[in-house]
Amino acid sequence: MEAVKTQDISVNDLAWKIEYHADRCTMCGSCVASCSFKAIKVETQAQSIVVSTDSQPKPEHRHVARPIIKQVASLTDFCRGCGMCEKVCPNNAIHPVRNPDSRKTLLSKDAGPIKRGGRTNLNAQRTLDSIIVGRISQMTDPSLDAARHTFDIRSPFGRVLSAKELPFQMKDGKMVMATKTPPVNWIYPLIFSDMSIGALSTRAWEAVALACAYLNEKCGLPVRMSSGEGGMPVKLMESDYLKYFILQIASGHFGWNRIVKAIPHMVTDPAGVLIKIGQGAKPGDGGLLPAAKVAEHVQAIRGVPKATLSSPPNHQGLYSIEESVQKMHLSLNAAFGFRVPVAIKCAASATSVSVYNNLLRDPYKICGGFFIDGIQGGTGAANEVSLDHTGHPVVSKIRDCYLAAVKQGLQGQIPLYGGGGIGMTGNAAADAFKMMCLGANGVFVGKVLIQLLGCVGNEQGRCNSCNTGKCPMGICTQDPRLVKRLDIDKGAQKIVDYVLAFDAELKKLMAPIGNSSIPVGRSDALVSTDKAIADKLGIQYVC
Amino acid sequence: MCRIGSIKSKVPVHPSKALHLMLPQQEGHDNSGFAMVMQDLYGIFSTYKDKPLLSMACTQKGNQMVEEYMDSHNFVQLAEWIPVPNKEPGLDIQAMPYYVFRNYDFPEHYNELSQKEKEDVLLNTRLALRKLLEDAGEGYVYSFWPDVLTLKEIGDPRDIATYFHLWEDNGCLSAKNIVVQCRQNTNYDIVRYAAHPFFLQGYTLCANGENTFYTKNKEFQKSLHRGYIGFESDSQCFLYTLHYVLHELKWPINYYKHVITPLPFEEIEKREDKDVLTAIRQSLAHLEINGPNTIIATLPDHRMITCCDSKKLRPVVIGQDENTVAIASEVCGLNEIMPDRDMTKDIYPNEREVIVIDNELEVQRWKQ
Known part of the structure; x- marks a missing residue:
């Protein structure tokens, strides 16, 4: 325990955790080769297993050292949840899982502000989804x-x-x-x-x-x-x-x-x-x-x-x-x-x-x-x-x-x-x-x-x-x-x-x-189920 | 859907003819109102053809307000016709107390004004009177223009005609051009201003159909001209566009159709005048009409036109005999007033055609 400090990064601090099924893994190495982030690696793991190889149950306890796929606990080489490992795995042995307990945003500012690509992850509200095309031609016009x-x-x-x-x-x-x-x-x-x-x-x-x-x-x-x-x-x-x-x-x-x-x-x-x-x-x-x-x-x-x-x-x-x-x-x-x-x-x-x-x-x-x-x-x-x-x-x-x-x-x-x-x-x-x-x-x-x-x-x-x-x-x-x-x-x-x-x-x-032709400015064709949005945009509120 | 009709004749025509044109089509309209605009008047108005004629429906107080306004603005009353109604019981009409048709002479100092300035005075006066009566809730002013009479009322057109004695041709009321419609507003509120035909500075228009670009038309037109007001009906947009293209932009009539139902870009590309047509389409994109429509209009020079939407979703037919050309939504109307015409010469215009009838009743039929 003394070798581990509370400031050390663990996999559970990251946004994604790799779920790995050693029993399905054929050690083909495709996942490791395909992970461009180097977020997984091959490691040898000491395992204590019970096996029975005879036709009748004859459990035998063994200590073995086996190669496994392991997630890297790092704030630079971390899993992004892209799922490439899952895509290439022939045996469904590995995939990333979102970690609700992630502390990554908090911890990864050692090298200055976090940089990334993509789009906002905080303000992804969908105004357009509470707007409906609601003025349908019915009888008054075809x-x-x-x-x-x-x-x-x-x-x-x-x-x-x-x-x-x-x-x-x-x-x-x-x-x-x-x-x-x-x-x-x-x-x-x-x-x-x-x-x-x-x-x-x-x-x-x-x-x-x-x-x-x-x-x-x-x-x-x-x-x-x-x-x-x-x-x-x-x-x-x-x-x-x-x-x-x-x-x-x-x-x-x-x-x-x-x-x-x-x-x-x-x-x-x-x-x-x-x-x-x-x-x-x-x-x-x-x-x-x-x-x-x-x-x-x-x-x-x-x-x-x-x-x-x-x-x-x-x-x-x-x-x-x-x-x-x-x-x-x-x-x-x-x-x-x-x-x-x-x-x-x-x-x-x-x-x-x-x-x-x-x-x-x-x-x-x-x-x-x-x-x-x-x-x-x-x-x-x-x-x-x-x-x-x-x-x-x-x-x-x-x-x-x-x-x-x-x-x-x-x-x-x-x-x-x-x-x-x-x-x-x-x-x-x-x-x-x-x-x-x-x-x-x-x-x-x-x-x-x-x-x-x-x-x-x-x-x-x-x-x-x-x-x-x-x-x-x-x-x-x-x-x-x-x-x-x-x-x-x-x-x-x-x-x-x-x-x-x-x-x-x-x-x-x-x-x-x-x-x-394109209905530019035909706000009368839209209705909204959200009163605030309807008021703001000047379209009909409906419920 | 509405039914619309018009008559253009070499000899003055009594409104009863317009009623006979419309009534056979009543399965299509709903007999909820009657509205007509008469241009090139004869009968009691023939003496004052060059003097502006005020058409309004109002209360006694409204009439007083108008008189005071006109007096204070130095308009001189020349003649007046206040129909004495037939108030027999059981008539389906929501009548106003007074219907006033009154000729005025311009104030003397207006004689030096140009034609355009005079037109502006007439429009400004009508707008001012409309506002006056609207604010007070005392009546409606439909037109104020030389040689133009407008009558609009809510009710059954047959009863409205009885009320105004329009079935009896006593020679006092006739015109060479009548545009008529037998329905109140259907999509929006029942208000007298909403019934077409609409009139603005010599242009009269009625439309059978739906203007699905109403909102964008309206938003654009509001800033184009002070006379583009009301918008009680989506059909008013057609009139304002007609007025804008011909009166304000002073473009030839051929270009009206290019504004309201522009050709598809693929077809424009094949045309020699593609640069002009493209420029029109992009500059007046907000005046495009989309939706099923037929339009009948009269121009200040009394030419009459009709055209349809670009998909020909609303019908119209033109029939002619020696002295008369009539336009109607349905052929049964024509059969009623001109049963002996040569029906093989009836015209059913297509979606890209415009029909123009001049004062010699020569019918021009050209492609957009």
Whole structure:
């Protein structure tokens, strides 16, 4: 007993405990080999056992030394509950079990604040689940047929002018455009959110990109994908597929050296540019790519040495929103000849309406979209205190911004996109539909996509290890051995199938309310079983 | 669902013809009200065609309030028709004490005003009168415009017609354009303002259907124009959009359909004018109408139009004889008032068509 101190870490201090059945274990070693966190190890254990080998019972007491699988009691090499051991075990001999008595959060601050990936584990409330599509066409007007009617599921991405500002002139009895208007692309209202090459493995990023291209080329759904902060492969930028991508510029400007150099060689325009000001998962923080993930190809794309890449919290040189509009929006618009819409992404905040008002009133009419990212958004790496304790839910924020525009008669002029927790419970279509009824033009999803690729992380503390470079699914890692676990084609297929189902489900929701085009702002179609939510969002309370 | 109808004629038509157009369709409506707007008036109003005509239903006090307001704003009363009702017992009508149809002359100093300024004065006056009577609960002002008469009431349209002597053509009331509907509001509260046709600055419109984009239409229209008020019925949105596109934006009539039922993006892409159509669709996305509808409207120049929703979920038919074109939800209405017309020439417009009837009764039929 003297060898054990009360400050020593035991397995019971950790968030997950390994349940191991030595009697089923064949000692194949697969679990240990597959555990990227080194949370289990092979150990020899002295055992006192009774055996009987004769045809008649003849118990015999033996002392043996046997190899077993044992959980490591460590605050660095700890089990994340990913379940890879269980996945590879041929005999169901091992699996992780959640430990309700965990003391890990308390104890593991020896090396400073806890960092992790994933999304908030504290504020995963589901406002959208207490909202129901409750205005169903019954007799007053017919419901549509989701399977047979045609639906026009498209959303604007770009700065929309008011009708009075349209430069129409009459020519032979018809109106024609006298001058250019800001570029607007009509896209599918589901955007693949910004996850960089670096945060994601090359294979994972490629799978998402492949799915995006397939949905466009084979399924006729103009889904767009944001590159994330970290650039894109030059070959892709110089290909025709660039038109499916929204280039992101964030505070670190990573990857833009290559993007700028590629501009003269681009054969088509990108779908848009997204200026990332903030991120819902860690508002006020810049991007963070731990050195463990800055592999050679990431260094090459971003033009950096192997080091932890901390993007600053702000775009340096921008001190006010006016400057942001004048400097960043104008220069990025100019970079692509004013042919490519430039949008902005902010973390949802108590100030979001002020930001939106500023953008709506900007005299250049140059902001092509306002992306609001809620607290339930994911990240590859952040301080846990930021993930769990900073941020703002997105649902009411989208509503607030939409109503602020309504008040001024400016709704629809700067498209609103909401993200952060869309699809958290598996049904992104229902979430998207409700967000659109509340005023969003569309939604963006990230976490859902990597979950389709195999990510098992969730908001109950499972895995959340995207920051370690040891992602057991080969998604958020640059370790070639781990990356190989991910099958690009299968991953892309999962995403394509999900989006096709999303499209069918969206129609299943549009049909009963009798709409063939997206019901942006149709708050009358929603009801809530929660009075507070109904009051806040201005929808009917029902019980 | 409502039934709607209209008559456009080379010779002035008495309202009883409009009633005959509507009554055979009564299985579709519910005889809960009667509303009509007459434009290009003859009979007792023919002398004052260029003078604004006030149409209202009110109490005695309401009438006094209006008179005081008009006096204080220097409008000069020229002529007045207060129908003497037939108050026989048993009539199904929730009548107001007074129905006033009164011509005014503009205040003298308004003569220098431009046409647009005069239009604004008329609208502002109607809005002010409406507010006056609404706040006091003393009546309803339906229209204040030259050569336009509006009558609306709650009850059985046959009894309402009896009450106002509309079955008897004594020559005092007729018009070349009548838009009519025989039902009170059905989805929302029964208030007289909710019964279509609706009227705004020369534009009259009634609609048969459901506007499932009512909320977003309404939220947008409220900020577009001071005259876009009330919203007692989701059909008012159609009128306001018509007024906005033609009167405010001054776009040709062809573009109205592109606003309320825009083409799908795939079809826009194939069009030569795709840049214009796309710009319209994105700038006026909140004026799109989604849901089953048929619209009948009269424009300030008295052209009459009709069109349907993009899925053709509501019916409409146009029939014509030598002197008259009539539009109705159901063909039985046309058969009643023009049984001898050539039925093979009846038009059943499709979901992408707009029908425009000019004052020579030439029927234009064009694709969106």
